Amino acid sequence: MDIGKIVKGAVIDAAGWAGNFIAGPTGEKVGKKFATELLTKEAGDDSGYQPISTAVTPARFARITSNPRVLASGKVSGYAKAVNAQTLNAFWENRFDKYYTQAYKIKRIERT
Secondary structure, three states: OOHHHHHHHHHHHHHHHHHHHHHOHHHHHHHHHHHHHHHOOOOOOOOOOOOOOOOOOOOOOHHHHOOHHHHHOOOOOOOOOOOOHHHHHHHHHHHHHHHHHHHHHHHHHHHO
């Protein structure tokens, strides 16, 4: 008793029943023929078909964070820091003052 044969026979009979329900006795013949063709593997089928492997290796971030010397070395720097409005305003005021002071010195030198 082979389970594969039982399942195959049940699927073929179900296709025949569906074909009979839709199109009568002709539909039953077509449904059974169609299911039989789909479920029967012919000997010597050498089409060369092989599924393509879509396996992907996940990214490994443990190498970067597992070594505490890498984090303590100071090479990882330059990240954005959160600042408040007063700090940002003071930064821009300093830049503007520096620029205008240099521009004034250059203009004063040009006048003389």
